[in-house]
Amino acid sequence: MSIATQDDLNVPDARYVRVAPVEALPPPVAARGVVGWVRANLFSSPANIFLTLLTAALIIWIVPPVIEFVFTHAVWSGSDREACLPTADRPEVGACWAFVRDRFSYFIYGSYPIPERWRVNIFFAMLAVGIVWMLRLEAPRRDLGALYFFVIVPIVSYILLTGWEAIGLRRVDTSLWGGVLVTIVVSWVGIVFSLPIGILLALGRRSTMPAVKLLSVIFIEFVRGVPLITVLFMASVMLPLFVPDAYSPDKLLRALIGIAMFASAYMAEVVRAGLQAMPKGQYEGAMAVGLGYWQMMYLIILPQALKITIPNIVNTYIGLFKDTTLVVIVGIFDFLHTVEVSRIDPKWAAPTTSATGYVFAAIFYFIFCFSMSRYAKSVEARLGKADRR
Amino acid sequence: MWRWGSGMSISQHSGPPKVSLIYDPKVRSIAYQVILCAIIIFLAYSAVRNAIDNLARAHIASGFGFWNQTAGFDISQTLISYTAQGGTYGRAFWIGLLNTLLVAAIGIVLATIVGFLVGIARLSKNFLLARLSAGYVEMIRNVPLLLQLLFWYNAVLKALPDLRDSWSLPGSIYLNNRGFFAPYPIFSSGTELVVAAFVVGVIGALAFGIWARKRQEQTGQQSPVALVSLGLIVGLPIIAFFAAGMPATLEFPEKGRFNIRGGLEILPELVALVIGLTLYTGAFIAEVVRAGIMAVSKGQTEAAGALGLRTGPTLKLVVIPQAMRVIIPPLTNQYLNLTKNSSLAVFVGYPDLVQIFTGTVLNQTGQAVEVVTITMAVYLTISLLTSMTMNWYNSRIALVER
Incomplete structure (x- = not known):
C-alpha cells in the first residue's frame, strides 16, 4: 500500500494527514517483560491460576523442610551419635553429615585393607581415563581406547585388585571388597561383558540358522521375562551346583555372572533395534562388493547400527548401574549395602541417621545416572543434527 | 575353486562350478549349528551330572515332594487361610503369588494415575507445573528403586509415631509404625x-x-x-x-493400649512397597505418556481446529486415540517391569512370592533347583501371557496401510 502524500490530495491545509507511518506502540506493560511472561505462563486462565497456586503450595510444602534437613539443621561434625541427638536447645536435628564423614572411607572401599587402598585408587583412575576416552566421540584413536577399556583395564585391574604375590601385591579376598568399589566393579563388568555378548545374541536372533536363532531367542526372552533377583538367586544357589565342587566360583564372581547374563539379554534387544533400523541396501551393498558375513557386520553394519543405538546403550547402562544395588541379595557389600550396614551401627544410632545415609546414597546414584542420561541426550542431539541436514 | 586360467574349459562343463564342501554355505551353516548344539548339550549334560553329584554329597532331596510337606512358618499377610502348623509349602507358594499379584495390581492402578497426571503436567503451559513434573521425573528415574524402597520403609514409615501416639485421621483411620488401619x-x-x-x-x-x-x-x-x-x-x-x-x-478399628483390633490392617511393608513402586514406575509412565502425546503431530490438532472441534473433542477424538497407539506397548512394558520389580519386596520383608518361596522355603528345604525354577516359571508365564495379549492388541490397532 502506498501512502498518500500531501501533494496527491491537493489539500494544502490538511494538516491532519500523516505523511509517515506511525511508530508501532510497544505491547502493553502487562504483555511484555517479566509481567507478561508471568501472565502468559502462570496466570493465563482461572484453571492455570489454580494449578499455579496448587503447585506453589506443593513446592512450599516440600522444599523448605528439605533445605532445613540437608543444610540449616544439619550436623556437620562430631565423633559419634551424641552429636546428632536432639537436645533441649536444639529440638530439630537435620541430616547427620558427621556420620557420613566418619564412614566415608568405608562407603568407598568397604573393608579393603587400609594399606592396600592405593590399588583401588589406581583402578578408579584407570577406569576414569578409559571412560573419558570412550565417551568423547572426537577423542583421538578411539579404537585404541576400546582396546584399553575392554581388554587392558580388565586384566590389569583384576591383577591389581585381587593381588598377585609374584610381583609383590598381597592377595585381597573379594569378601573384603565393598562400597563404591564393588558398585563400580559390578556395573563395569556388566558394561564390558554385556555389549559384546549382547551383539552376538542380537546377531544370533537375526540369523538365518534356525538353531542359532532359537537358542538366542530362548535366552533373551527367558532372561528378560524374570526379575533380576531371581537371576541372582540362580547364579548364587544354582550355579555352584552345576560346576564341580573344586571350581565353585566365589560370591562376587557369581553375582558378576548373573549381572552379565541379565545385562546381555537387555543389550541384545537394544542392538537388535539398531540392526533393524539399518536400511536393507546396506546389507545388499556389502554383499555385492563381496564381503563375507563377519566382514559385512564388522565393517558396514555394526559401526552404523551401534552409532545410532548409543543413547539406548547408555540408557541400558543407567538401568544396569541402578540394578547393581540388588547384588546385596547374594551377600555382597555394594555401596548401598555399606550405607545400610552403617546406618544400623549403634555408634551412630540417632533419629536422622537412616535418612541421612539414604540421602547421601541417593545423591551418589543421582550424580552418576543423571550425567549418563545427559550424555545420552547430547549424543542423541548430535546424531539428530546429522540427520536433519 | 574357480580360476581364471581354466576359463576356457567352462563352456565344456555343465552345471555350477565345483566347489569344495567347506565353502558351501549350506554345509557350513549346518556344521555351525551342529557344533553349537553339541556344545550346549555337553554343557547341559555336565551341569546335570555335577548337580546330581553335588546334591547327593550334600544329602539334599530332589523332586517336588516338598510341595505337600508342612511349612511350619508364619506369614504376616495371607489373603487365603493359612496356619503355620497346617499350611504346606504349596499353600505358602499360592499365598506368595497372591501377595505378589495384589501388590502388582495396586501398583499398576496407582502408577498409571500418577504417570498420566505427571506426563500431561510436564507438557502443561504452566511453567511451574511443568518444571515440578520434570524435576520429579528426573529425580525418581535416576535413583535406584531399592534405595527408594528402603527410604520409604526405614526412614519414613518406621519413623512414624508408635501405636500410643498414632496419627488418627477422621473416620477411625490410624497411621503408625505398625501400619495403616482403616474401617x-x-x-x-x-x-x-x-x-x-x-x-x-x-x-x-x-x-x-x-x-x-x-x-x-x-x-x-x-x-x-x-x-x-x-x-x-x-x-x-x-x-x-x-x-x-x-x-x-x-x-471400625479400635485402638487399645497395645494393639489395634478389628478393621482393615495394611502392613507398613505393603505401604512402603506400593509407595515406592508407584512413584518409581509412575515416573517412567510419565515419560511414556509424554512421548506418546508429542508423537501426535501438531497438524492433527490444527486440522481438528479447522474442522471446528473445540479443545475437549479434539483431545478425545483426535489426539488421544492416536497417542494411545504409541503409548500402549511401552506402557505394558512398564506394567511388566512393575510386576518384576515387586520382587524387591524381599528387601522390606513383605511376604511376596520371592520372599516366601525363594527365601524361606528355599532356606528350609535346600532344594534350590526346584524352587528357583518354579519362581522363574511364574514370572515367565506372566511375561509371556502379557506379551501375547500385547501382540494381539497391537495387530488389532495397527495402522492399516495400503
Missing part, C-alpha cells in the same frame, strides 16, 4: 443383590457402548456414553444396596 466393610446376606446389580451394570454399559458406536457410524449422532455407563456401573449397585436394606456395616 473395613462387613457384608451380610443381601450383598449378592449388589454384586448382581454391578455385573448387570457392567454388561449394560458395554452393550450401550456398542449400540452407541453403531448408531454413530450409521447416523452420525453421538450418545452420552460416559454418563450412561457411570449411571449403570455405579448407580445401579447403589440402588440395589439401598433396596436390599443396606446389607453392609463398617467395622
Whole structure:
C-alpha cells in the first residue's frame, strides 16, 4: 500500500494527514517483560491460576523442610551419635553429615585393607581415563581406547585388585571388597561383558540358522521375562551346583555372572533395534562388493547400527548401574549395602541417621545416572543434527 | 575353486562350478549349528551330572515332594487361610503369588494415575507445573528403586509415631509404625443383590457402548456414553444396596493400649512397597505418556481446529486415540517391569512370592533347583501371557496401510 502524500490530495491545509507511518506502540506493560511472561505462563486462565497456586503450595510444602534437613539443621561434625541427638536447645536435628564423614572411607572401599587402598585408587583412575576416552566421540584413536577399556583395564585391574604375590601385591579376598568399589566393579563388568555378548545374541536372533536363532531367542526372552533377583538367586544357589565342587566360583564372581547374563539379554534387544533400523541396501551393498558375513557386520553394519543405538546403550547402562544395588541379595557389600550396614551401627544410632545415609546414597546414584542420561541426550542431539541436514 | 586360467574349459562343463564342501554355505551353516548344539548339550549334560553329584554329597532331596510337606512358618499377610502348623509349602507358594499379584495390581492402578497426571503436567503451559513434573521425573528415574524402597520403609514409615501416639485421621483411620488401619466393610446376606446389580451394570454399559458406536457410524449422532455407563456401573449397585436394606456395616478399628483390633490392617511393608513402586514406575509412565502425546503431530490438532472441534473433542477424538497407539506397548512394558520389580519386596520383608518361596522355603528345604525354577516359571508365564495379549492388541490397532 502506498501512502498518500500531501501533494496527491491537493489539500494544502490538511494538516491532519500523516505523511509517515506511525511508530508501532510497544505491547502493553502487562504483555511484555517479566509481567507478561508471568501472565502468559502462570496466570493465563482461572484453571492455570489454580494449578499455579496448587503447585506453589506443593513446592512450599516440600522444599523448605528439605533445605532445613540437608543444610540449616544439619550436623556437620562430631565423633559419634551424641552429636546428632536432639537436645533441649536444639529440638530439630537435620541430616547427620558427621556420620557420613566418619564412614566415608568405608562407603568407598568397604573393608579393603587400609594399606592396600592405593590399588583401588589406581583402578578408579584407570577406569576414569578409559571412560573419558570412550565417551568423547572426537577423542583421538578411539579404537585404541576400546582396546584399553575392554581388554587392558580388565586384566590389569583384576591383577591389581585381587593381588598377585609374584610381583609383590598381597592377595585381597573379594569378601573384603565393598562400597563404591564393588558398585563400580559390578556395573563395569556388566558394561564390558554385556555389549559384546549382547551383539552376538542380537546377531544370533537375526540369523538365518534356525538353531542359532532359537537358542538366542530362548535366552533373551527367558532372561528378560524374570526379575533380576531371581537371576541372582540362580547364579548364587544354582550355579555352584552345576560346576564341580573344586571350581565353585566365589560370591562376587557369581553375582558378576548373573549381572552379565541379565545385562546381555537387555543389550541384545537394544542392538537388535539398531540392526533393524539399518536400511536393507546396506546389507545388499556389502554383499555385492563381496564381503563375507563377519566382514559385512564388522565393517558396514555394526559401526552404523551401534552409532545410532548409543543413547539406548547408555540408557541400558543407567538401568544396569541402578540394578547393581540388588547384588546385596547374594551377600555382597555394594555401596548401598555399606550405607545400610552403617546406618544400623549403634555408634551412630540417632533419629536422622537412616535418612541421612539414604540421602547421601541417593545423591551418589543421582550424580552418576543423571550425567549418563545427559550424555545420552547430547549424543542423541548430535546424531539428530546429522540427520536433519 | 574357480580360476581364471581354466576359463576356457567352462563352456565344456555343465552345471555350477565345483566347489569344495567347506565353502558351501549350506554345509557350513549346518556344521555351525551342529557344533553349537553339541556344545550346549555337553554343557547341559555336565551341569546335570555335577548337580546330581553335588546334591547327593550334600544329602539334599530332589523332586517336588516338598510341595505337600508342612511349612511350619508364619506369614504376616495371607489373603487365603493359612496356619503355620497346617499350611504346606504349596499353600505358602499360592499365598506368595497372591501377595505378589495384589501388590502388582495396586501398583499398576496407582502408577498409571500418577504417570498420566505427571506426563500431561510436564507438557502443561504452566511453567511451574511443568518444571515440578520434570524435576520429579528426573529425580525418581535416576535413583535406584531399592534405595527408594528402603527410604520409604526405614526412614519414613518406621519413623512414624508408635501405636500410643498414632496419627488418627477422621473416620477411625490410624497411621503408625505398625501400619495403616482403616474401617473395613462387613457384608451380610443381601450383598449378592449388589454384586448382581454391578455385573448387570457392567454388561449394560458395554452393550450401550456398542449400540452407541453403531448408531454413530450409521447416523452420525453421538450418545452420552460416559454418563450412561457411570449411571449403570455405579448407580445401579447403589440402588440395589439401598433396596436390599443396606446389607453392609463398617467395622471400625479400635485402638487399645497395645494393639489395634478389628478393621482393615495394611502392613507398613505393603505401604512402603506400593509407595515406592508407584512413584518409581509412575515416573517412567510419565515419560511414556509424554512421548506418546508429542508423537501426535501438531497438524492433527490444527486440522481438528479447522474442522471446528473445540479443545475437549479434539483431545478425545483426535489426539488421544492416536497417542494411545504409541503409548500402549511401552506402557505394558512398564506394567511388566512393575510386576518384576515387586520382587524387591524381599528387601522390606513383605511376604511376596520371592520372599516366601525363594527365601524361606528355599532356606528350609535346600532344594534350590526346584524352587528357583518354579519362581522363574511364574514370572515367565506372566511375561509371556502379557506379551501375547500385547501382540494381539497391537495387530488389532495397527495402522492399516495400503
